[in-house]
Amino acid sequence: MSHPIPKHAVVTRSQWLAARQQLWLHEKAFTHQRDELAAARRALPWVRVEQDYRFHGPHGELGLTELFAGRSQLLVYHFMFAEGWDEGCPGCSFLADHFDGANLHLAHHDVSLVAVSRAPYAEFQAFRQRMGWCFPWFSSHGSRFNQDFGVSVATDGSAQYNYEPYTGNEAELPGLSAFYREADGSLYHTYSTYARGLDILVNAYNFLDLAPLGRNEEGTMDWVRHHDRYDGAPEKSHCCGE
The missing domain is CATH 1.20.5 (Single alpha-helices involved in coiled-coils or other helix-helix interfaces)
Structure with a gap:
């Protein structure tokens, strides 16, 4: 556009x-x-995580501690993919296209970066393969993780999103939450950000901000498509394990 x-x-x-x-x-x-x-x-002050959140991954059920993969810091991207969806949100997918390159470095600096979605694990595997992503992506299906961290919300006017009343009609929304794990296993929630606060994750925007026409969009990400839907995109992306 x-x-x-x-x-x-x-x-x-x-x-x-x-x-x-x-x-x-x-x-x-x-x-x-x-x-x-x-x-x-x-x-910012930290909040101890007391809830025993359960997730589902390629090797079955696991807890929040396992998402750290032995590291002390964890970044969780709340990826919009609800139960029954065939594909993920284009905006979340745009952000996720940046994750694998970052993870090559973050893993060697005591930080794990993962995605978590509300849909059952099996429901987003075909889309993950289609996109060719390697980053860890888990399901929070059956737990209150998405609700407690502000990305699965009610649409009746009673909910909040991005620290203010939410009046939209989408029940699943994007965000990022940060956690810290002490040596004794204690877990803490340290930070969460949503909406335009996620811009910092999109390095393509940093390049566009240096270009002569800037972002050149009427609405945030109005031009963005799944990367296999751009003209001239390869028929299939590389997928880890293939």
Whole structure:
């Protein structure tokens, strides 16, 4: 989807450099503000996880501790895939396309990154294979995990999403939650973010923000498709284990 191209001033190289240096000052200030925000995020108080949440994966049932895969930090992406769906949310899939590359590095820095969906495990295996993803993806079917972490919500006006009243009509929504595991096995919920707070996970957006036309969209991710539905996409993606 293309949108009207805005008109820009055309200037000399020296005029451009002067304007660029002004923007550079703005960028440096933003970088410092971003560092301060990240520090404030890390300084949030923690909540002990008391509930024995159960999940389903390729080797059967497991608890939240097993999702850490022996590491002390866990990032859970709440992937929108409800019971009875044939494919995952295009926006969640766009984010998930970035996970495997990150996981190659995160696994060596004491962080596990996994996805969790509410649908039964068997129901999203065909879609996972179609997308060619390798990252760990578990089902929370039968537990309150999605509800307790704010991504499975009521649509009758009584629910909250992204820390405010929710008036939408989607019962499954995206998010990310972070957890920490002490050496004695104690688990803590440290952070959750939703909606535009998930932008930080989408490196394709960082590239677009550097491009001349930016994100060039009328609504968030209005142009995004499952990666096998773009013109010229390969017929089949590589899938781990194949």
